[in-house]
Amino acid sequence: xxxxxxxxxxxxxxxxxxxxxxxxxxxxxxxxxxxxxxxxxxxxxxxxxxxxxxxxxxxxxxxxxxxxxxxxxxxxxxxxxxxxxxxxxxxxxxxxxxxxxxxxxxxxxxxxxxxxxxxxxxxxxxxxxxxxxxxxxxxxxxxxxxxxxxxxxxxxxxxxxxxxxxxxxxxxxxxxx
Amino acid sequence: xxxxxxxxxxxxxxxxxxxxxxxxxxxxxxxxxxxxxxxxxxxxxxxxxxxxxxxxxxxxxxxxxxxxxxxxxxxxxxxxxxxxxxxxxxxxxxxxxxxxxx
Numbered sequence: 627x628x629x630x631x632x633x634x635x636x637x638x639x640x641x642x643x644x645x646x647x648x649x650x651x652x653x654x655x656x657x658x659x660x661x662x663x664x665x666x667x668x669x670x671x672x673x674x675x676x677x678x679x680x681x682x683x684x685x686x687x688x689x690x691x692x693x694x695x696x697x698x699x700x701x702x703x704x705x706x707x708x709x710x711x712x713x714x715x716x717x718x719x720x721x722x723x724x725x726x727x728x729x730x731x732x733x734x735x736x737x738x739x740x741x742x743x744x745x746x747x748x749x750x751x752x753x754x755x756x757x758x759x760x761x762x763x764x765x766x767x768x769x770x771x772x773x774x775x776x777x778x779x780x781x782x783x784x785x786x787x788x789x790x791x792x793x794x795x796x797x798x799x800x801x802x803x
Numbered sequence: 804x805x806x807x808x809x810x811x812x813x814x815x816x817x818x819x820x821x822x823x824x825x826x827x828x829x830x831x832x833x834x835x836x837x838x839x840x841x842x843x844x845x846x847x848x849x850x851x852x853x854x855x856x857x858x859x860x861x862x863x864x865x866x867x868x869x870x871x872x873x874x875x876x877x878x879x880x881x882x883x884x885x886x887x888x889x890x891x892x893x894x895x896x897x898x899x900x901x902x903x904x905x
């Protein structure tokens with residue numbers, strides 16, 4: 627494949643993933659139904675996985691889909707389904723609240739870092755260095771078991787503690803009541 | 804597509820959408836979804852800096868992997884907390900969870 631064609635395809639992919647991220651993100655925060663919000667989140671996660679692909683990190687894209695789309699969103703879906711009340715979906719919010727002061731304040735709070743960081747990015751961000759070769763999986767593994775071995779072990783402890791904690795919290799005491 | 808700025812801007816947009824959602828939503832599950840958006844923005848940021856600036860190209864990827872691990876742990880804990888709260892007050896609205904006594 628020619629270099630020019632590759633570049634054009636990269637632009638197309640970039641636009642597509644950008645669209646996925648922004649549309650999904652907006653759906654995730656704006657929709658009144660939580661199931662739709664979750665679908666928006668999944669769309670965004672796919673978009674971010676695409677961005678990882680564009681940044682030459684196929685392993686991360688794979689992990690993003692495996693962990694986020696495969697596990698985290700299923701967990702959130704469980705949360706939505708298990709907290710259903712007879713009146714309908716728990717946590718669904720009506721559109722009227724939008725006009726309220728809280729939404730305005732939320733917009734303000736989100737715009738503040740956006741403006742500050744965007745100015746910083748435009749003014750201060752250094753130019754990109756020359757392209758680097760793709761990091762192989764073996765290199766990544768060496769990093770995880772070499773300089774990052776403590777963090778690597780700690781995260782397994784964190785995951786184990788989280789799992790045990792989830793079981794303890796989720797355990798329903800029947801005779802205590 | 805070799806500019807650091809473009810990727811940083813996407814990460815920023817994602818983070819700000821998440822922050823907005825976190826403040827706007829009143830249901831815990833909606834807030835959890837927003838937190839996931841923010842975490843993804845942070846991961847994208849790490850990856851962008853790693854791809855275009857870092858002297859060692861593997862550091863940022865390791866950081867993103869750690870973020871994913873933390874996010875998975877956080878989602879599991881949040882699920883069980885939401886369920887525990889729901890059993891107590893029959894709602895996932897944070898404004899109805901104002902009792903400190905367990």
